[in-house]
Amino acid sequence: MHASGALEAKDYKSDLKPIWCPGCGDFGVLSALYRALANIGRSPHEIAFVSGIGCSSRIPGYTTAYGFNSVHGRALPIAQGIKLANPDLLVLVAGGDGDGFSIGGGHVPHAIRRNIDITYIVMDNQIYGLTKGQLSPTSPRGTHTVTSPEGSLEDPVNPLLYVLGYGAHFVAQSTPADQIGLTAVIEEAIRFPGFAFVNVQSPCVTFGDPNQQLKAHKEGLKSLAKINYDPSHRVKAMALAQTYGKDLYTGVFYRNPNPPPTFDSLVRERQRHMAPQAMPREKILDTFLPH
Amino acid sequence: MSRDLLTGNAAAAWGARLAEVDYIPAYPITPQTEIIESLAQWVNSENLKARLVTMDSEHSMLTAAGAAAATGARVFTATSSQGLLYAIEMLYTVAGWRVPLVLVNVSRALAAPITLEPDHNDVLAARDSGWLQFHAETCQEVLDSVLMAYRLAEHSDVLLPAIVNLDGFYLSFTREPVEIPEVEAVREFLPAYRPEHARFSASHAMAQGVAVLGSSAYAFFKYQMQRAAEAALDLHDHVASEFCAQFGRCYGAVEAYRLDDADFVIVMVNSFSTVGKAAVDRLRIAGNKIGLLRLRLVRPFPQQEIAWLLNGRRAVAVIDQNVSIGKGGILFCEVASALAGSSPPPLLSYVGGLGGRRFHDEDFDLIMQALRAAEHEGARPEPHLLYSAAEYEKMRELLRVAHGSDPKAGT
Numbered sequence: 001m002h003a004s005g006a007l008e009a010k011d012y013k014s015d016l017k018p019i020w021c022p023g024c025g026d027f028g029v030l031s032a033l034y035r036a037l038a039n040i041g042r043s044p045h046e047i048a049f050v051s052g053i054g055c056s057s058r059i060p061g062y063t064t065a066y067g068f069n070s071v072h073g074r075a076l077p078i079a080q081g082i083k084l085a086n087p088d089l090l091v092l093v094a095g096g097d098g099d100g101f102s103i104g105g106g107h108v109p110h111a112i113r114r115n116i117d118i119t120y121i122v123m124d125n126q127i128y129g130l131t132k133g134q135l136s137p138t139s140p141r142g143t144h145t146v147t148s149p150e151g152s153l154e155d156p157v158n159p160l161l162y163v164l165g166y167g168a169h170f171v172a173q174s175t176p177a178d179q180i181g182l183t184a185v186i187e188e189a190i191r192f193p194g195f196a197f198v199n200v201q202s203p204c205v206t207f208g209d210p211n212q213q214l215k216a217h218k219e220g221l222k223s224l225a226k227i228n229y230d231p232s233h234r235v236k237a238m239a240l241a242q243t244y245g246k247d248l249y250t251g252v253f254y255r256n257p258n259p260p261p262t263f264d265s266l267v268r269e270r271q272r273h274m275a276p277q278a279m280p281r282e283k284i285l286d287t288f289l290p291h
Numbered sequence: 292m293s294r295d296l297l298t299g300n301a302a303a304a305w306g307a308r309l310a311e312v313d314y315i316p317a318y319p320i321t322p323q324t325e326i327i328e329s330l331a332q333w334v335n336s337e338n339l340k341a342r343l344v345t346m347d348s349e350h351s352m353l354t355a356a357g358a359a360a361a362t363g364a365r366v367f368t369a370t371s372s373q374g375l376l377y378a379i380e381m382l383y384t385v386a387g388w389r390v391p392l393v394l395v396n397v398s399r400a401l402a403a404p405i406t407l408e409p410d411h412n413d414v415l416a417a418r419d420s421g422w423l424q425f426h427a428e429t430c431q432e433v434l435d436s437v438l439m440a441y442r443l444a445e446h447s448d449v450l451l452p453a454i455v456n457l458d459g460f461y462l463s464f465t466r467e468p469v470e471i472p473e474v475e476a477v478r479e480f481l482p483a484y485r486p487e488h489a490r491f492s493a494s495h496a497m498a499q500g501v502a503v504l505g506s507s508a509y510a511f512f513k514y515q516m517q518r519a520a521e522a523a524l525d526l527h528d529h530v531a532s533e534f535c536a537q538f539g540r541c542y543g544a545v546e547a548y549r550l551d552d553a554d555f556v557i558v559m560v561n562s563f564s565t566v567g568k569a570a571v572d573r574l575r576i577a578g579n580k581i582g583l584l585r586l587r588l589v590r591p592f593p594q595q596e597i598a599w600l601l602n603g604r605r606a607v608a609v610i611d612q613n614v615s616i617g618k619g620g621i622l623f624c625e626v627a628s629a630l631a632g633s634s635p636p637p638l639l640s641y642v643g644g645l646g647g648r649r650f651h652d653e654d655f656d657l658i659m660q661a662l663r664a665a666e667h668e669g670a671r672p673e674p675h676l677l678y679s680a681a682e683y684e685k686m687r688e689l690l691r692v693a694h695g696s697d698p699k700a701g702t
Binding site: 053069071072073102103105128130131132134135137146147148149150152 | 317318319320321324327328331332335336343345347348349373377402405
């Protein structure tokens, strides 16, 4: 902690040393996350960080927040359980493309439509890294892996279009090659009231495409901030999201300018309305169990 | 016939290749993934004329496997641990469809806490699902059991799917010499799958997987499955003797190791039985008349044979590599029930090998002492949890580190 009492990036860093491969994109996600959390300034004990299973899902252990390295594909339901029971906690969810768009893909639409105030960061490397390089749901068609030696035949999931299509109100993409931009979108996603999604193109240095590593990202990324893009239109964002897998646009694709109420605020609102009309407990007891 | 040094995973893949399977839905999970990778390579190189599809989860994988088998295809798939549990809903469903596909499970202990090394709570969670279960000790037995599993499962009196289980890491990644049969010889033992009861064929549309409303119909179909599994028990020895005649390797539903004159018996399963057999040899040198009973066919459960082999001994210890929390060893309960109705020997229950915990000489020495004591004093059904003082001390140290300066740590 700084002498002024302000939290610094290192205050969110645990004493566990990451065991990712040297050169893994996830290191850059972690450092951007530390900085974003420091900018927000909530204490580690006010933050819960949930993940599923996979290389990227190790990330909660590398922070000083409450951590939950859970079950493959189940990070979102676990995060919802934590957030609904502890509405004041800042709840972050992280995981890979396999966790989020394959085995756990069915949870994403429901987290979105419930609009629970959580931030979902997917570290999208287009491969199953932890099990050593099999086809993942975001592997481009034709990807050669140990389970697709002749190249895959299926089209990949487009995570950006997926969440936009289901109605997410904050959708961004970035890469660890752009630390400033990645820190900014993570911070903005956390501050956004409601379900927020950040797709981080986080290259797998061991099993990923050698031509799509951080150096290529740095040279090829197209910052939305520099092209006068207006992120307040869902349909425009969906058109832009079609570039997934071809161009690496970074920044906020869509931010609803009038964020709808979160699930928690709707619950509180309903309780406020219903409470005055509710029959007092004593009266109910007297009705059914008179003295 | 050729010989090679194969891992347990490669042996499983060879079993599927020699069975000339048609369809392989796949999903990666450690420590199973090498199986589907090997098969993917062979499909690619046309050494195996099958279709392999990587699915989006184990649940989808088992669903696709069962559905493909219901069209009349010979289907193979493989998973492990959490994957098997995620597919449990479909294990029951597919068994009810009466489609005889084969699944290799590479045992790995279950979360939480999440870990990688083996125990058998994963495969035993599927115990009641209607799948036959073969538990293999060696890489050779993995390959052979896949072939025998297809043969038994596809028998018209059985028609139940089968799981072949091997231990993750200890067998999945251990190379052993394996005889790989010629495909022509395998075809003689295992002819092509030609189902009459569940298939898609021209001009013969049939409804499958229909709902039954009314308990009598439901009970009828479940009883049919029980009867089919009972038939599988009788048929196993027939299949095994044909396998023995064809390939020269003979397997029983159980394996009796140095049991002939044994006063005391330990009961084990899968690859850790090898450690148990070494312990039996060592204890015999020290003058103990002890043997080992290895359970190989766990479903259907060969209870008569087990009772015949265990009754009359001075004491028996079942070593479970699983724990039914609140009861103890699952196989202890199974063995005890097999002995019910007779005058069983004192029966001791040990739980060990959880999460791949190794067995040490001291564990078997302790069990030997307890067997000798039980001969005179009888046995209580509570499980003994194998854990050494050194392990406990090391664990306390880890807890102290994990809790930092918390004064209550490690107590």
